[in-house]
Amino acid sequence: MAVSKGRVLNQIRQLRTQAGLTQQDFANLVGATRQTILAIEAEKYAPSLELAFRMARALSVPFETLFQFEEEVAGPRN
Amino acid sequence: MAVSKGRVLNQIRQLRTQAGLTQQDFANLVGATRQTILAIEAEKYAPSLELAFRMARALSVPFETLFQFEEEVAGPRN
DNA sequence: TCGAAATGACAAATATGTTTTACATACCCC
DNA sequence: GGGGTATGTAAAACATATTTGTCATTTCGA
Numbered sequence: 020m021a022v023s024k025g026r027v028l029n030q031i032r033q034l035r036t037q038a039g040l041t042q043q044d045f046a047n048l049v050g051a052t053r054q055t056i057l058a059i060e061a062e063k064y065a066p067s068l069e070l071a072f073r074m075a076r077a078l079s080v081p082f083e084t085l086f087q088f089e090e091e092v093a094g095p096r097n
Numbered sequence: 098m099a100v101s102k103g104r105v106l107n108q109i110r111q112l113r114t115q116a117g118l119t120q121q122d123f124a125n126l127v128g129a130t131r132q133t134i135l136a137i138e139a140e141k142y143a144p145s146l147e148l149a150f151r152m153a154r155a156l157s158v159p160f161e162t163l164f165q166f167e168e169e170v171a172g173p174r175n
Numbered sequence: 176t177c178g179a180a181a182t183g184a185c186a187a188a189t190a191t192g193t194t195t196t197a198c199a200t201a202c203c204c205c
Numbered sequence: 206g207g208g209g210t211a212t213g214t215a216a217a218a219c220a221t222a223t224t225t226g227t228c229a230t231t232t233c234g235a
Contacts, residue, residue, distance in 0.1 A: 024128050027146050041181060050102050055223055057183065064222060065146045067191075068105050072166035082160055088150035119211060133193055135213070142192060145221075 025090045027065040031056070034078045034085065049073040103168045105143040109134070112156045112163065127151040 035045050035056075042056045049056075051070060059066050066074065075082045113123050113134075120134045127134075129148060137144050144152065153160045 024151065025147065027150065043181080052224055053182085054184090054225085058222085061183085067222065068143045068146050068149050068164065069103065069166070070222090071146050072105065072164075073102065076166070086146065086150075088147070088154070121211080130194055131212085132195085132214090136192085139213085145192065148192090 025088055026062075028087045028089055029059065029062070029065075030085055031074065031078075032060045034080060035060075038078055045074075045077065048077040103166055104140075106165045106167055107137065107140070107143075108163055109152065109156075110138045112158060113138075116156055123152075123155065126155040 031045075035042070040048070042053045042060075046053045046056045049070060050073065055066075055070075058064060059070075065071075071086055072082065075085045078085065109123075113120070118126070120131045120138075124131045124134045127148060128151065133144075133148075136142060137148075143149075149164055150160065153163045156163065
């Protein structure tokens with residue numbers, strides 16, 4: 020890999036708070052820790068595919084509602 | 098985490114071959130190596146979320162057509 | 176204003192995903 | 206049979222995700 024080819028955005032915080040869940044609540048629901056939720060909401064890194072699926076299911080939203088892929092804006096400015 | 102809570106299935110091989118792509122072709126398209134494609138097709142592990150998105154895009158199929166989450170079959174036999 | 180609950184940061188350790196290199200097998204087709 | 210292409214295996218090194226533990230800051234209700 021090496022060159023970043025895009026990034027994954029998520030609406031976790033918005034949908035989690037709408038559902039009235041704390042980070043800890045949500046972490047328990049999806050079987051992860053609070054720090055993991057925090058890091059992912061802050062987009063420090065993207066969740067694993069499995070965790071992503073559990074998150075969408077826990078919030079009862081379609082996968083693509085929760086996660087979007089944003090292509091690199093092009094710029095061959097490397 | 099620790100306890101496995103389900104697994105991610107994929108239809109990569111089927112859709113890749115339908116598209117007339119070799120593992121190497123596909124790897125190039127998504128910016129990964131042939132071994133990565135091989136391992137993921139064999140479900141040795143699941144792709145990262147970003148790679149998963151690139152795969153779906155490369156094959157021009159909806160995300161959920163390519164990947165499905167299968168819940169653990171229950172068994173509170175822990 | 177006190178205290179508890181929720182959130183944010185950060186580092187070390189572990190787990191999982193990805194690359195690189197190398198070799199083996201199978202299939203064609205010439 | 207020999208050469209090329211596609212696929213499978215495997216190990217080491219590296220990158221990223223996740224946990225565990227700990228502390229700081231914010232928020233909010235009693």
